Amino acid sequence: MVSIIIPTYNRSHVIENALQSILKQTYSNWECVIVDDGSIDNTLPVLKKYTEKDARFKVLSRSSDITKGASSCRNIGLFFSKGDYIIFLDSDDYLMETCLENRVLEFERNRDKDFLVFPMAIKKKGEIIDYKIPESESYLNDFLNYKLHWQTMCPIWKKEFIQNLKGFKASYPRLNDPELMIRALLVPNVKFKVFTKANYDTVYNMNVINWVALKDKYYQSLILFIPEVSQSLEEVNKTDLKKYLSRYLKVWFRDFMFPSQLNLVKQNNTLINLFYKHQIISIFKKFKLKGLLFVHNVFYYLKRKLKDLIINLT
Numbered sequence: 512m513v514s515i516i517i518p519t520y521n522r523s524h525v526i527e528n529a530l531q532s533i534l535k536q537t538y539s540n541w542e543c544v545i546v547d548d549g550s551i552d553n554t555l556p557v558l559k560k561y562t563e564k565d566a567r568f569k570v571l572s573r574s575s576d577i578t579k580g581a582s583s584c585r586n587i588g589l590f591f592s593k594g595d596y597i598i599f600l601d602s603d604d605y606l607m608e609t610c611l612e613n614r615v616l617e618f619e620r621n622r623d624k625d626f627l628v629f630p631m632a633i634k635k636k637g638e639i640i641d642y643k644i645p646e647s648e649s650y651l652n653d654f655l656n657y658k659l660h661w662q663t664m665c666p667i668w669k670k671e672f673i674q675n676l677k678g679f680k681a682s683y684p685r686l687n688d689p690e691l692m693i694r695a696l697l698v699p700n701v702k703f704k705v706f707t708k709a710n711y712d713t714v715y716n717m718n719v720i721n722w723v724a725l726k727d728k729y730y731q732s733l734i735l736f737i738p739e740v741s742q743s744l745e746e747v748n749k750t751d752l753k754k755y756l757s758r759y760l761k762v763w764f765r766d767f768m769f770p771s772q773l774n775l776v777k778q779n780n781t782l783i784n785l786f787y788k789h790q791i792i793s794i795f796k797k798f799k800l801k802g803l804l805f806v807h808n809v810f811y812y813l814k815r816k817l818k819d820l821i822i823n824l825t
Contacts, residue, residue, distance in 0.1 A: 513541045513611050518584030522547035522602040523557045530561050532605035538612035544592055546571045546584035582679035582687045589678045597668040603716045604664055610712040614667045624702045627673040628665050632711040639714065643705045651696040654689050655755035658761055663688050664713045684728035686736050693740055696746055726767045730778050733759060741789040742755030756791045779804050
């Protein structure tokens with residue numbers, strides 16, 4: 512049996528597409544565990560319609576004493592599930608008709624593997640883009656280096672393996688996927704296979720992201736992610752790989768360094784110190800970054816003052 516786990520929150524307008532894609536599967540030995548995160552829209556009535564139609568759909572609700580969020584809901588579904596294999600699916604994504612059939616078939620051919628990874632397509636502005644997972648000498652190094660080649664639904668896991676990992680880190684507002692994959696790839700003697708040449712069997716719905724709204728979530732995630740991943744690398748004597756994590760700091764500056772936001776000074780300094788503390792960046796890089804940020808902040812402070820002065824004069 513394959514257990515498909517879907518976290519949901521106020522998704523009545525999109526979740527039926529995901530559920531219909533499960534009903535259309537050519538492989539029938541599945542259960543779908545949907546975990547609601549406290550929806551206040553029409554999500555629960557929609558889900559009830561599916562549980563009445565097909566007993567393979569099961570609906571759970573996150574209790575109020577458990578941390579809110581998709582990761583908590585995924586973990587609830589994971590430890591409730593009855594399947595031999597686990598797939599995580601988000602409520603706005605969907606499976607191609609032969610997804611389960613092909614994945615189970617490949618597991619029959621690769622019984623020694625802990626998880627398998629399959630390509631997905633990306634749906635962007637109504638267009639389907641076929642994304643192939645590239646060949647890599649080290650997918651661990653790639654995930655440490657913010658090269659995130661696949662999304663939540665691309666792996667199919669042996670239940671025992673993913674449960675031994677204890678699922679997702681519920682405390683992370685973001686970076687849940689790469690953190691889980693890094694943890695999985697660090698398991699001693701882990702066995703997995705990535706199907707780089709296969710056709711896509713899932714579709715990821717790429718929504719427009721409000722990067723400004725994500726700033727605090729990404730910051731809070733880095734505060735947790737960097738120490739924990741660093742410790743994991745130390746525990747398996749892979750401290751030499753810490754250097755790759757510097758890319759996560761680069762992504763912070765790339766996506767969240769807005770010229771008008773001088774209130775990032777404290778967050779920037781905290782992150783630079785954090786990456787230095789865990790020996791991800793050198794002392795030279797630490798002071799170079801702080802110097803550049805100081806110049807950046809002074810420049811935009813003076814620019815804003817000049818703009819205010821011109822406005823007042825006019």
